Structures are given as C-alpha cells and as structure tokens.
Amino acid sequence: RDILTQRSRPFLFSTSHPPAVAAACREAIRVMEQEPELLERLWTNTRRFKAELARLGFDTGRSETPITPIILGDTETTIRFSKRLFEEGVFATSVVFPTVALDRARIRTIVTAAHTDELLDRALSSFDAVGRELGVING
Numbered sequence: 001r002d003i004l005t006q007r008s009r010p011f012l013f014s015t016s017h018p019p020a021v022a023a024a025c026r027e028a029i030r031v032m033e034q035e036p037e038l039l040e041r042l043w044t045n046t047r048r049f050k051a052e053l054a055r056l057g058f059d060t061g062r063s064e065t066p067i068t069p070i071i072l073g074d075t076e077t078t079i080r081f082s083k084r085l086f087e088e089g090v091f092a093t094s095v096v097f098p099t100v101a102l103d104r105a106r107i108r109t110i111v112t113a114a115h116t117d118e119l120l121d122r123a124l125s126s127f128d129a130v131g132r133e134l135g136v137i138n139g
Contacts, residue, residue, distance in 0.1 A: 041113040049111045052124050057137035070107040072136055078105035081134055088126035
C-alpha cells in the first residue's frame with residue numbers, strides 16, 4: 001500500500017486542493033464576473049504588447065494568451081537577454097532546453113491588467129535596447 005501511495009501517478013495527481021487555494025479560485029471567479037473591465041484591460045495590454053514586440057522585430061510565436069514568448073532560438077543569447085532585461089528592471093525569465101526544443105529558447109513574459117501604459121512602454125523600451133545590444137533585432 002505504501003509504495004502505491006508514494007509512487008502511483010493517479011494517486012499523486014488526484015489530491016484535493018487546500019481550502020485556501022479553493023477560496024482564492026472562488027474569489028478570482030467572482031472578480032472576473034463582477035469586474036469585467038479588468039479582463040478588458042488585460043486583453044488591451046496583451047494585444048498592445050504583442051503588436052509592439054512584433055513591430056520591433058521579435059518573434060512572439062503563436063501565443064493567444066497573455067503569456068507571450070519571445071523566441072530567440074539560441075540558449076546562451078536567451079539567458080544573456082533575460083539577465084540584461086533584469087538589469088534594466090524588467091523581469092522576464094529564460095526558457096531553454098529541455099523545457100523547449102534546443103533551437104526554440106525563449107524569453108517568457110506575461111502581461112497583466114495591473115500593467116500601466118508607462119510600465120509597458122518601459123518594458124518595450126528595454127526589449128528594444130537589449131535586442132539591439134545583443135544583435136537579436138536590427139536597428
């Protein structure tokens with residue numbers, strides 16, 4: 001019995017959520033239903049961010065969510081890009097092999113409804129500067 005409860009995949013992935021997680025999910029649903037302007041702001045921010053990244057020359061793949069990849073391909077460049085963004089005050093993680101294919105390394109970003117136009121402009125400016133510095137985009 002012990003080995004089944006410790007090693008059985010169906011058992012491991014069928015535990016219930018703690019009450020705090022269930023309450024947080026319930027509240028998130030309430031907010032989405034009662035404050036639709038937050039969802040609209042989220043999608044407005046997302047569309048703007050993706051469009052500006054594309055205008056700058058970045059490959060954002062085919063994401064249809066607020067999670068936007070910036071596909072750079074090369075692992076070393078992607079890690080350097082993420083570190084340089086952090087130095088610029090932008091937190092965007094690198095995702096490299098084996099999480100993604102060897103030639104599909106990327107920066108992972110996520111836009112929220114809480115991002116202001118000023119914050120998005122600052123992030124986009126940093127993407128532009130770091131992209132040019134590392135030769136990822138032309139200028």
